[in-house]
Amino acid sequence: MSGARPGSATFARTALYAALVVFGVLSLIPLLWMLSASFMVTGEASTFPPSLLPKHPTLAHYRDLFGRLALGRYALNSAIVAIVTTAGALVINASAGYAFAKLRFRGRDRTFRFLAAGLAIPVQVAMLPLFLLIKSLGLVNSYGGVIIPGLASIFGIFLVRQYALAIPDDLLDAARIDGASELRVFRSIVLPTIRPVLATLALWTFLATWNDFMWPLIVLSDDRRYTLPVALAGLVGEHAQDVELMMAGAVVTVLPVLVLFLMLQRYFVEGVTEGSVK
């Protein structure tokens, strides 16, 4: 800016903020419209010109969803699947990530490279035999069928390992000399030290599980076990004309993750930047 005239600097700044506002509006409009339409009376969202705000705001569609259409059931399914997966993934990936970073054992680096190669394989390749495996275990149409394949994640192990590499060996050795077992060292020294990356891992796992569609769609056939995305995709088939009802369903599905993101966004950001430097 130093060489520019004051007039052009003001113009540049105005253009910058105009562009920011346009970008921001484009990002938010679909979400705001979803929220607004969910409060409109039936038919109001299908008018020309489109109405942006509900003229007579109503909660009828939410009542309909939780009453007649039993959306609460699907929300509960989603919550169970996402919470159990997140809790399990934390324990499993944290211990593995730490061990790959800090413990010495024969074949460690070869095993890690073997896992790293798996990162390049698209998950869809595994899905067909995985379905047969889940079927033979009697887990089709159960929470377990959705949860178990999502517990261990190569990406999660990478994330934790990257962070755990920075733990000083002296810290761990001092505890070992004091006679602490490896499990003890992990619980009382490692876990508190890597807490930030655990928060990131927990958030990403919760988000990915809550939002996941293809695998639950394959494994869940009885609608009493549907998660929210699967239920919503089914509803839109029958109720495509009920725009306002579908928007209320979309709000119920999106709101929990959006609120979680707003509260804990620092950890989301760290997840992205950590992931990109791996």
Add this chain to the structure above:
Amino acid sequence: MTMTRRRALRVAPGWWFVAPALVLIVVFFLGPVLAAVGLSFTDFDLYALADPRAARWVGLRNYGRVLREPLFWQALRNTLYFALVGGPLTIGASLGAALLVDSCAPRWKATARTVFFAPFVTTLVAVAIVWRYLYHPRYGLLNYLLGLVHVEPIDWLGNPHWAMPAIILMATWKNFGYNMLICIAGLQSIPRDLYEAASLDGASAWQRFRHVTLPMLAPTLFFVVVVTMIGYLQLFTEPYVMTQGGPLRATTSLVLYMYEEGFRWWRLGVAAAIAFLLFALIVAFTMVQRRLSPRGAAGA
């Protein structure tokens, strides 16, 4: 008792820590991947689902059948269209947003970042349904806005020429925030004195962008473009929810095609062959990335 105990103790503790993850990954991911190779060489179908012994070894017949199927080539074209157009478009939007956030006043930075990232965390199925209505030819917000600048209404999801662009636009909206964060991190790592030196030499804002920012950011950009395209090759949910692969199959992607063969018609052998052809495509993209990457395997 003591014998087994002692033997158990001889296993290095590290193995105990990685064992649960390793077992789960081998049983529920890498094992199935290997099994998929075998599956793609059999005629596994609805009958075999009831009794696996009904499946027979058919060699490469599934691959031959898929490669002669016009729908496969259409799905491949659609998928490449989505990835090759959608990938660069998304990264363009990411870079634009990153530059805006990077140059705005510090007190607005966090807000701008939050707003731009919000679409990324939303549930794809839910927002795909929202966009179905935004794209409505008569009542949709998009056609209304276009109407204000005298553009005739477009049947976004009902016209085979517009359906894929509509899905690309929606995916760009959903995903640009993710790579924006990576671009912001990349921008912040460019040494400030490079800009100062350029300014002293009388470089304009555009010249600084062209000759400092872009070259410094190129490795990051190249990496995220390819990673995004690889993710986009796995397109499934958007067409499943918004168009069911239509109209006239214009949005049927490889994964949707695989899903239909495997889980609607239960031709698991054929579906496994499609999955491996997709895998080959992804490997090809990864190799191109490694080969062309400015700094060798930048970031990998």
